[in-house]
Amino acid sequence: MKPWRDPGLWLSLLVTAAIGLWPAVAANKPYAREMMFTVLMSVGLASSLNIMQGYTGYVNFGHIIFFGLGGYVGFYLLSVYHAPLYVAALAGALTAALVAFLLGKAILRLRGAYFALATIGINEAARSFVKNFDPFGGPTGMTLKFHVYQAYGGANQALWITYIALVVLTLLIILVSYLVKTSKFGLGLMAIRENEDAAEVMGIVAPDAKTWAYVLSAVFPGIIGVLFFFKNGNIEPGDAFRLQQSIEVIVMVMLGGQGLVFGPLVGAAVYQRLRGYLLVSPLFKNIQLAVAGLLLLIIILFVPAGLIGWLRGRFPRLRRWLV
Amino acid sequence: MSADIILRVENVSKRFGGLQALSDVTFDLPRGQILGLIGPNGAGKTTLFNAINGIYPPEEGRVLFNGQDITGWKPYRVAKAGLARTHQIVQPLNDLTVLENVMAGACFGHENHPLGRAREIADEVLEFVGLAERRDLLAGSLNVAQKKRLELARALASHPYLLLLDEVLAGLNPAEIAEMVQVVLKIRDQGVTILIIEHVMHALMNVSDRVIVLDYGKQIAEGTPEEIANNPRVIEAYLGDPKLAEKMLRGEV
Amino acid sequence: MIDFLIASLTDGLLLGFVYGIAAMGLSLIWGVMRVINLSHGATIALGMFGIYLAFTGLGMNPYLTLPLLAAASLLLGILVYFVAVHRVIDAPYLSTLLATFAVNMIVIGIGTAIFTTSPRNVDFSLGSLSLGPITVTWARVLAALAAAVVTGLLYLFLYRTRLGKSIRAVSNNKAAAELMGIATSWVLAFSFGLGTMLAAISGGLIATFFPFTILAGGGYQVKGFVICVLGGLGNPLGALIGGLILGAMEGIIPAFMETSWVPVLEFILFVIILLVRPTGLLGSKT
Numbered sequence: 030m031k032p033w034r035d036p037g038l039w040l041s042l043l044v045t046a047a048i049g050l051w052p053a054v055a056a057n058k059p060y061a062r063e064m065m066f067t068v069l070m071s072v073g074l075a076s077s078l079n080i081m082q083g084y085t086g087y088v089n090f091g092h093i094i095f096f097g098l099g100g101y102v103g104f105y106l107l108s109v110y111h112a113p114l115y116v117a118a119l120a121g122a123l124t125a126a127l128v129a130f131l132l133g134k135a136i137l138r139l140r141g142a143y144f145a146l147a148t149i150g151i152n153e154a155a156r157s158f159v160k161n162f163d164p165f166g167g168p169t170g171m172t173l174k175f176h177v178y179q180a181y182g183g184a185n186q187a188l189w190i191t192y193i194a195l196v197v198l199t200l201l202i203i204l205v206s207y208l209v210k211t212s213k214f215g216l217g218l219m220a221i222r223e224n225e226d227a228a229e230v231m232g233i234v235a236p237d238a239k240t241w242a243y244v245l246s247a248v249f250p251g252i253i254g255v256l257f258f259f260k261n262g263n264i265e266p267g268d269a270f271r272l273q274q275s276i277e278v279i280v281m282v283m284l285g286g287q288g289l290v291f292g293p294l295v296g297a298a299v300y301q302r303l304r305g306y307l308l309v310s311p312l313f314k315n316i317q318l319a320v321a322g323l324l325l326l327i328i329i330l331f332v333p334a335g336l337i338g339w340l341r342g343r344f345p346r347l348r349r350w351l352v
Numbered sequence: 353m354s355a356d357i358i359l360r361v362e363n364v365s366k367r368f369g370g371l372q373a374l375s376d377v378t379f380d381l382p383r384g385q386i387l388g389l390i391g392p393n394g395a396g397k398t399t400l401f402n403a404i405n406g407i408y409p410p411e412e413g414r415v416l417f418n419g420q421d422i423t424g425w426k427p428y429r430v431a432k433a434g435l436a437r438t439h440q441i442v443q444p445l446n447d448l449t450v451l452e453n454v455m456a457g458a459c460f461g462h463e464n465h466p467l468g469r470a471r472e473i474a475d476e477v478l479e480f481v482g483l484a485e486r487r488d489l490l491a492g493s494l495n496v497a498q499k500k501r502l503e504l505a506r507a508l509a510s511h512p513y514l515l516l517l518d519e520v521l522a523g524l525n526p527a528e529i530a531e532m533v534q535v536v537l538k539i540r541d542q543g544v545t546i547l548i549i550e551h552v553m554h555a556l557m558n559v560s561d562r563v564i565v566l567d568y569g570k571q572i573a574e575g576t577p578e579e580i581a582n583n584p585r586v587i588e589a590y591l592g593d594p595k596l597a598e599k600m601l602r603g604e605v
Numbered sequence: 606m607i608d609f610l611i612a613s614l615t616d617g618l619l620l621g622f623v624y625g626i627a628a629m630g631l632s633l634i635w636g637v638m639r640v641i642n643l644s645h646g647a648t649i650a651l652g653m654f655g656i657y658l659a660f661t662g663l664g665m666n667p668y669l670t671l672p673l674l675a676a677a678s679l680l681l682g683i684l685v686y687f688v689a690v691h692r693v694i695d696a697p698y699l700s701t702l703l704a705t706f707a708v709n710m711i712v713i714g715i716g717t718a719i720f721t722t723s724p725r726n727v728d729f730s731l732g733s734l735s736l737g738p739i740t741v742t743w744a745r746v747l748a749a750l751a752a753a754v755v756t757g758l759l760y761l762f763l764y765r766t767r768l769g770k771s772i773r774a775v776s777n778n779k780a781a782a783e784l785m786g787i788a789t790s791w792v793l794a795f796s797f798g799l800g801t802m803l804a805a806i807s808g809g810l811i812a813t814f815f816p817f818t819i820l821a822g823g824g825y826q827v828k829g830f831v832i833c834v835l836g837g838l839g840n841p842l843g844a845l846i847g848g849l850i851l852g853a854m855e856g857i858i859p860a861f862m863e864t865s866w867v868p869v870l871e872f873i874l875f876v877i878i879l880l881v882r883p884t885g886l887l888g889s890k891t
Contacts, residue, residue, distance in 0.1 A: 088699050135880060142641055142698045146830055147879045153827055154872030161865050168865075213459050213467050216448075220456045223445035230405065230439075232431030232460035232510065272823075276706060283703060288447075315718040322710025329704045330692050 037352030038207045041291045045072065045203050048298060049196035059185075062192050066260065068301045069199045070253055075281040075293035076199075076206045077249040082279065083287035084215055085242045086222030087137070090275050091148035092250060094155040095125040097269030099251025100258040101165050107259060108173050114181070114190070118255045125251025126244050133243040137236065140225065149272065156270035170265030191260045195253070202249050207290045207352070209245070218242050219288070280325050286335025290352050295337055358383040358514050358545045359404070364413035366396075366403050366569075373399040374410065374569045381514075386536070386546045388560030388577070390553070396569040397549045398440055401516050404547075405437050406430045418513060434462040436512035440519045440549070442499040446492030450483055451475075453491050453502055454509045461510025473509050481505045481535060497528050504532075508539065515539065517548040521555055529555055557581065608738035610860055617856020618849055619745040622752035623810045625848025627825060628832035629759070629841045630803030636776040636839030637796040638694060644685065644705040645804045646826030647712035648678065652808025653817045654720065660727050667729055667813050668747060674809050675802050682801025686794040694793065716819040726816040748810040755806055756845055759799070763841075772796050776839060804829075831875040 032038055048068055055061030078092045099121030106112035106120050136147045160168045181187035209215045217238045220228040229235050258264040277300070285296025303324070307317035332339050337351050359381040366374040374396045381387045389397050403410040404417075409424040416422070422430055436457070445453050451474055458470035458477075465473065478484045481501045486494065491502060500520055507515055517536070521529050533555050540546055540559075550556035556563070557577040565573040565586050573579075573586045580586055627649055634642045655674045659665040689708050693700035731743035763769040771792045775782040808822060832851050836843025851871065858867050 082699075088702065136876065139879060142639070142702070143879060145698075145702060146641065146834065147876050149827065149830060150872045150875040150879070154869055154876065157865070157868035157872065161863070161869060213470075216452060216456050216459060216467070219448055219452075220445050220460075223447055224443050226407070226427075227439070227443035227445065228456075229427040230407070230431060230437060230443075231457055231506065232428050232462070233456070234428045279703065316714050318717065319711045319714025322707045322712075322714055325710065326689055326704060326707035329700050329707065330689070333693075333696065333700060 032207065032211065035207075035211075035352065036350050037291065038204075040350050041203050041207065041294055041352070042200060044291075044294060044298075045069075045200050046196075048072070049199065052192070059188075062188065064305065066192055066195060066257075067305075068298055069195050070257060071278070071281055071297035071301050072294050073195070073199045073202045073249055073253050074278045075285070075297040076202045076290075077246045078278050079206060079282050079287060079289075079293040080209060080218075080242050080246040082282055083289065083293070084210060084218040084222060085239060087239065087243075088145045088279070089148045089243075089246075090145055090272065090279070091152040091155070092246070092278055093272070093275040094152050094270060095129065095247040096250040096254040096257070096274075097155065097159070097266075098128055098254070099125040100254025100264055100269050101159060103255030104171055104173070104258045104264045105165060107177060107255075108171050111177060111180075114194070114255075114259060117259070118194070118252045121251040121255035122248045123251075125247040125254075129244045129247030130240060133240040137239045137243060152270060152272050152275060156266050159270065160266045166265075168266060170263060170268075172263040173259070188260060191256050195256050198249070198252060198256070203290065203294065205245070205249075206293075209242075210290055210352070214238065214241070222288075280321070283325070283333075283335055284328055286338030286341075289335075289337055289341075292335050292337040296335060299336070356383045357381065358418060359547065360414075360416040361400075361404065362414045362416070364400070364403055364410045364415065366399055366408060366410045372569050374403060376413070377566070377569075377571050378413075379564055379571070379574060381545060381547060383513075383545050384540070384543060385561040386540050386548060386559050388556045388563040389547060389549045389566065390551075390556060390563060390580075391566035394568075395566040397566055398518055399569075400566070401437060401518055401547075401549070404430075405435060405516065428460075431460065431510065432462050432464075434510075434513040435516070436461065436507035436510045436514075437516035438500075438503040438507050438518055438520055440522070442496070442503045444491035444494065444499050444502055446490065448491055449488050450478065450491055450494070450502055451487040454478055454505045457506035457509035458511075461512065463511055470509070473511070474505075477505045477509045480508070480538075482531070496523050497525075500524065500532070504535070508544075512544060514545045514547065517546060517550075519549055519551060521550055521552045533559055606860075610857065612739050612741075613856040613860060614853055615739050615741055615856070616745065617852040617854070619741060619749040619852070620855065621849035621852020622749040622756075622845070623807055623848075624825070624828055624832055624851055625845040626752045626755055626803045626810075627807035628829040628836070628844040628848055629756070630800035630807070631826075631829045632833045632836065632839055632841050632844040633772075633776075633803070634797055634800035635833065636841070637772055638690075638701075638775075638793050639698065639779075640690060640694075640701040640705065640797075641698070641830075642705050642797075642800060643702060643826070644689075644708040644712065645800075645829060646822030646824075647709040647716075648681075648801050648804035648822065649808035649811070649825050650716065650817070650819050650822035651681075651712065652678065652805030653812040653821065654716070654725075654819065655805065656809040656812045657725050657727055657817075660729060667727055667809065668751065671751060671806060671809060674805055678805030679798040679802040681805075682798035683794045685801065686797035687790075690797060691790060691794070713819060713822075720819050722818045722820055724816045724818050725812075727812050729813060742814060744814040748813055751810055752807070755803070759803070759841065762799075768792070768795060772799075828871070831871050834875055834878050 048065055051065050052058050052061040081087050081089050102124040103117035103121035106117045139147055159165055178184040178187040181190055217233045220233055221235050221238060225235055281296040281300045282293045284300055286292030307313040307320055313320055334342060341348050341351050357380045361377055361379050364374055364377045377400060391397055402408045404415050406425045406427040414421055414423045417433060417435060454474035454477055455470040458465050458473040478487050481504055483501050483505060494502060504520055521532055524532060529552060536559055560577055563577055563580045564571060573583045631642055631645055634640055652674060656667045656670055659670040660667050685708055689704045690701055693704055733740050733742050734746055763773055771787045774787050775792055832847035833844055835850055836847030855867055
C-alpha cells in the first residue's frame with residue numbers, strides 16, 4: 030500500500046499535529062506550549078526508541094544518552110560559538126549518530142539481557158564522563174547567556190521557534206517510524222526481533238541492520254536534546270543523563286504498545302498527561318512515582334501488548350487505523 | 353571442480369568440547385540431484401548442515417558452493433550466495449504473518465527483491481506449499497504441520513540453488529508425508545538441488561538419488577538407496593535389523 | 606605513599622565484602638531465573654532505612670537487628686516474587702526487567718513520600734582499629750565480617766540443605782530441573798527472597814558507615830551489576846570476588862586521580878568485560 034493511502038499513517042500524523050497545534054487555540058498559550066513541549070518531546074523519544082525496542086527487539090536503557098550527548102554538543106556550539114540553532118541541531122544529530130554507530134559496532138554483539146545491562150553501564154559511564162569533562166562545565170554544566178536569544182527576536186520568540194521546530198521534528202519522527210515499519214529494512218528488523226539466528230539464515234545481515242536501526246533511533250533524541258536545552262537555557266549532567274528518564278521512555282513505549290507506530294505516540298501522550306495530573310493533584314503529588322510504578326506493573330502483568338496493542342487484539346476492525 | 357558439482361564438502365571436521373561431532377566428512381553433490389543424509393540420532397547430521405551454512409564453522413576441511421570456498425562464511429553471506437535451509441526445530445517468526453515470513457525469505461536471499469516483488473513470490477510459494485489461505489494469520493498460530501510448510505516456503509521463496517532440508521517430514525501424519533514428498537520432488541523438478549536429512553526412511557529412500565550415512569560423525573557409507581539398504585555396515589550400525597532394510601525399501605516403515 | 610595505598614586498599618577491600626553480598630543477591634536471582642532484578646536498589650535502600658529506624662527509633666543495636674532485617678526481607682522478596690515476577694517469569698526478558706523496575710518505582714515512591722530525600726545516617730560510632738600504618742573504623746571491619754559470615758551461611762545453605770540443593774540444580778540446568786519437578790514456584794520464590802535478603806543486609810551494613818537517602822540504593826545497584834559482570838553472572842562466589850575487585854579499585858584509584866573519575870572507569874570496565882568475557886573474569890570462556 031502506498032503510504033499516503035494508509036489511514037493508519039494519517040491518524041498518527043493527525044494526532045501529533047493536534048497535540049502540536051493545541052497551544053495555538055489554548056487560552057493560556059505559553060502554559061499550553063510548555064505542557065505540549067514535554068508531551069511532544071516524549072512522543073519523539075518514545076517513537077525513536079521504538080525503532081530499537083519495538084521493531085528490533087533490543088531493550089535500550091541508554092536511549093537518553095543520545096538526548097544528553099546531542100544536547101551537550103549543540104549547547105556547546107550555541108553558547109561558546111553562538112552557532113545558529115539549526116547548526117547546533119545538526120551537530121547534535123551527527124554526534125548522536127556517530128556515537129550510536131561506534132557504540133553499536135561494539136555492544137550490539139550482545140544479545141538480550143546482556144545488551145540491556147551494557148546500556149545501563151553506558152548510560153552511567155556517559156554521565157560520569159560529562160561530569161568530569163571541563164569544556165562542558167563539569168558537574169555544574171553550562172548556561173546560555175541571555176543575549177543569545179536576541180538573535181531570535183527575544184526569549185519569547187525563541188521559545189516559539191523552538192516549539193515549532195519540535196512539532197515539525199515530531200511529525201518527521203512519526204513518518205520515519207512508519208516508513209521503517211513498512212519497509213524491507215523494517216521487515217528485516219522485525220525478523221531479527223522474532224528470531225535473530227533464523228533471520229541470519231534467511232540472509233538478513235543482522236549486525237548491519239541492528240547498527241543502522243540503532244543509529245536511526247539515536248539521531249532524533251540527539252536533535253530533541255538540542256531543542257530542549259536551548260529552550261531551558263542551561264544544561265547539567267543530572268538533567269542530560271537520567272537513567273530514570275530512559276526508563277520512563279521505555280514505560281511509554283510499553284504503555285502504548287511496542288512495535289506499532291501509533292503505540293508509542295499514545296503511550297507518551299497518556300503517560301505525560303497522567304504524570305502532569307498526578308503532579309498537581311494534592312492527593313497523588315507525593316506518591317506519583319509509586320502510582321506510575323503500579324500502573325507499569327499492571328500493564329506488564331495484564332496488558333503486555335499495551336493500550337493500542339490491546340485494542341488491535343480486541344477489535345480487529347480497528348487494525349487498519351491503529352498501525 | 354567440475355561445473356555440475358554444486359556442493360563439495362572436503363574433509364570437514366567439527367568438535368564440541370570432547371565430542372567429535374564430525375570427522376573427515378567428504379562428498380560431492382551434483383547439481384539437480386537429491387542427496388539424502390541419514391544416521392542415528394546424534395550422528396552429526398544437523399551439525400553438518402550447520403557447518404555448511406556457517407552456524408558453526410568447521411575446524412578442518414572446506415566447503416565449496418558453486419565453485420566458491422564458503423568455509424567460515426557467516427550464515428547471511430551463505431544465504432546471499434543462494435543456499436537456503438530449513439530447521440529441524442521450526443523457527444517461525446511468530447509475531448509476523450505467514451505472508452511476511454515468506455516475504456522475508458524472498459527479500460533477503462540471493463535475489464534481494466524489493467517488497468513488492470517479494471510479495472508476488474511469497475504468494476506463489478504459499479500457493480505451492482498449500483498455505484495460501486493462511487497468509488494473513490500470525491505464524492505463531494499455525495499447527496506443527498503448517499509451520500513445517502512455512503519453514504519450507506520461506507526457504508523456497510529465496511529461490512535457492514541449493515536447499516538443505518532438515519527433517520521436514522518429522523511429526524507429520526502419513527497423508528501429510530505423502531503430500532510433502534510430492535512437494536519436495538516438485539522442487540527438485542524446478543531445478544533446485546536438495547540435501548535432505550530424514551528419519552522417515554521409505555520417504556527418503558524414494559526421493560533420494562544418492563544417500564550418505566553418518567554414524568558418530570563419521571561417514572560410513574555412500575551410494576544409491578538400494579546400495580545403502582543392502583550395505584551390511586549400514587544395517588549393522590544403523591538399522592540393526594536386516595529385515596528392516598527390506599521393509600524400508602518396500603515402504604512399510 | 607605506600608602506607609596510604611595500603612590503608613586505602615584495606616578500606617576498599619572491606620567495602621568490597623559489603624558490595625559483594627548485594628551483588629551475590631543479583632547473581633543468585635539471575636542464575637536461578639534469568640531475571641535482572643531492578644528492584645535490588647530499592648531493597649538496598651529499605652535495608653538502610655530498616656537499620657536506621659531500628660536504631661534511631663527503638664535504640665536497637667544495628668548488628669543485632671540484622672537477623673531481624675534478614676527475616677523480614679526474605680519474606681518481602683517472596684511476596685514480591687509472587688506479586689510481580691511469577692506471572693511473567695516465562696515471558697520475554699523485558700517483562701521481568703520492567704516488572705522489577707515497577708516494584709522499584711513503587712518502593713522508592715512510597716519511601717520518598719514518607720522519608721523525603723534528605724540524607725540520613727546511623728550515628729553509632731565504635732571508634733577505629735589501628736594496625737601499624739592501617740587505621741580502619743570498626744564499623745567497616747564489622748560490616749566486612751558480617752558479610753563474610755552471611756556468605757558462609759549462604760554456602761552452607763546452598764550445599765547442605767535440600768532446598769539449597771534444589772536452588773543450585775535449577776541454576777545449573779533449568780530445563781532438567783523442571784523435568785525432575787524441582788523448579789517449583791516455591792524454589793524460585795525462595796531464591797528471589799534470598800536475593801532480596803542479601804540486598805537488604807548489604808544496605809543495612811552500608812548504613813552503618815555511609816550517609817544515605819531513600820534514593821541511594823540505585824547507585825549501589827549499578828555497582829552490583831558491575832560486580833556481577835566482573836565475577837560472572839549467576840556465580841555467587843564470583844560476585845564476592847568481583848566485590849573485592851571493585852572495592853579495591855575504589856580504594857586505590859583516588860590515589861592517582863580525582864575520585865569523580867572512579868565511576869567512569871568502573872562503567873567502562875563493566876562494558877569492556879561484558880564484551881570480551883560475558884561470562885565474567887572467573888567464568889568459562891563461551
